Amino acid sequence: MIDELDLAFDEHAERGRPRHRRGGRGGKKSSGKSGVAFLMAFVLLAVLGGGVFFGYNKVKGFFTAADYDGPGTGTVQVTIEKNATLTDIGNTLVDADVVKSTKAFVNAANENPRGKNIQSGTYNMRKQMSAKNAVDMLLDPKNRVTAGITIPEGKTAKQTYELLAKATNIPVKDFETAAKNPEDLGVPGFWFNRRDDQQARKSVEGFLFPDTYEFDPKLTAKQILQVMVKRFVTVATELGFVDGVQNNLSVSPFEGLIVASLSQAEAGVPKDLPKVARVAYNRAYKANMPLEFDVTANYWLDLNGKSAKHSGELTAQELDDPKNPYNTKSKRGLPAGPINSPGKSALEAAMKPASGNYVYFVAIDRDGNSAFTEDYGQHQKNIQTACKNGVPLC
Structure with a gap:
């Protein structure tokens, strides 16, 4: 143009x-x-x-981030994963058509003083709502469908099923059925190999990692256990547990897991975990002595629906039951398998046990502190100290 x-x-x-503004015959034409x-x-x-x-x-x-207007319509459930970033949450909401764009959600969350306090869990939300309204709903506890469930360290699989059943309303029997084949739950098959020429008892025991979980209410018993097993595998991988016990201690990962569970059950305070692990390794592989851990007798009682007892209350038959594959009173070596779900600290202790020739230990006060020694005479003195301090074992 x-x-x-x-x-x-x-x-x-x-x-x-001429280019002028006025006059002339051509003025009209020029104009x-x-x-x-x-x-x-x-x-x-x-x-x-x-x-x-x-x-x-x-x-x-x-x-300008694309955004919906208003409070939205209908109802949809979304699950926010543990440790999800604002971007992760925004992506989840976009996939469910709750918000129009991840950017709009992230912007709205950053503008809200509490925007970074959104917790993991399952929420009732609405479709096609503004990002600001979505943030407000996620921060309102009334919209949260699930609450966290904490599985403490040292719980047996049976005790874990009971806690899960109470929190999810899924029958204990469903968890027991789902747990029959641990490899179906994600436990790698190599975990059931042993180097000590003993038969591994295949069970999910030890692999249900103790932690706080947010379970989608739509999950089945099997899927819930798979989440817990996956968490165990993740933690063990992060610790380098498999290579650590194989290369540094010359034991299989399964044997290391057994020691971790024994330490979890026997140590009264966290600082004693590495020393209890050392006693277990020394007795099982160096001193050629039975472990004589009372906790394995209690584990067998629990599996058979009986209550656990203090050490001084266990009978000779309970301590040395020949039918108990976890008997450590007269049988040498490690028991058939783990006896609970050890936490991260117990796994670390089994991977890096304390140095020393300890083969004896006993809890010497009501706080759970133990005394460790390699000398039997000193061990007897430690037992007397425990009795004077009111520890129920005499």
Whole structure:
């Protein structure tokens, strides 16, 4: 269009028409051409202005996050995973058509003073709601469908099923059925190998990692146990547990897991975990002595529906039951398998036990502190100290 304007003015000059504002015979004709030129210039400016306006709107749209308006409609459940970032949460909400864009959600969360306090769990939300309303709903505990369930360290699989059943309303029997084949739950098969020539008792015991979980209410018993097993595998991998026990202690990961569970059950305070692990390894592999851990007798009682007892209350038959595959009173070596779910500290202790020739230990006070020694005479003195301090074992 600029070329057309140039031609219009060039033609005017070539014909020798003076470019003046008034007078002359050609004034009317010149005025007409000038009017055409003015109109064309106006159109050009309009087009250019429209382009600028259109471009501005496109750029503005590029920098403005797409968002829905209002409180939304209907109901939809979304699950926020543990340790999810705001971007992760936004992606989850977009997938469920709760918000229109992840960017709009992240912006709204950052603008809210409590926006980074969104907890994991399952929430009742609405579809196609504004990002601001979505943030507000996630921060309102009334919209949270599930609460966290904590599985403490040292719980047996049986005790874990009972806790899970209470929290999820799924029958204990469903968990027991789901746990029959631990490899179906994600336990790698190599975990059931042993180097001590003993038969591994295949069970999910020891692999249900103790932690706080947020379970989607739609999960089955099997899926819940799979989540817990996956958590165990993740933690063991992060610790380097498998290579650690194999390369540094010359035992299989399964044997290391057994020691971790024994330490978890026997140590009264966390600082004693590595020393209890050392006693277990020394007795099982160096001193060729039975472990004589009372906790294995109690584990067998629990499996058979009986209550655990203090050490001094266990009968000789309970301590040395020949039918008990976890008997450590007269049988040498480690028991058939783990006796509970050890936590991270217990796994670390089994991977890096304390140094020393300890083969004896006893809890010497009501706080759970233990005394460790390699000398039997000193061990007897430690037992007397425990009795004086009111520890129920005498």
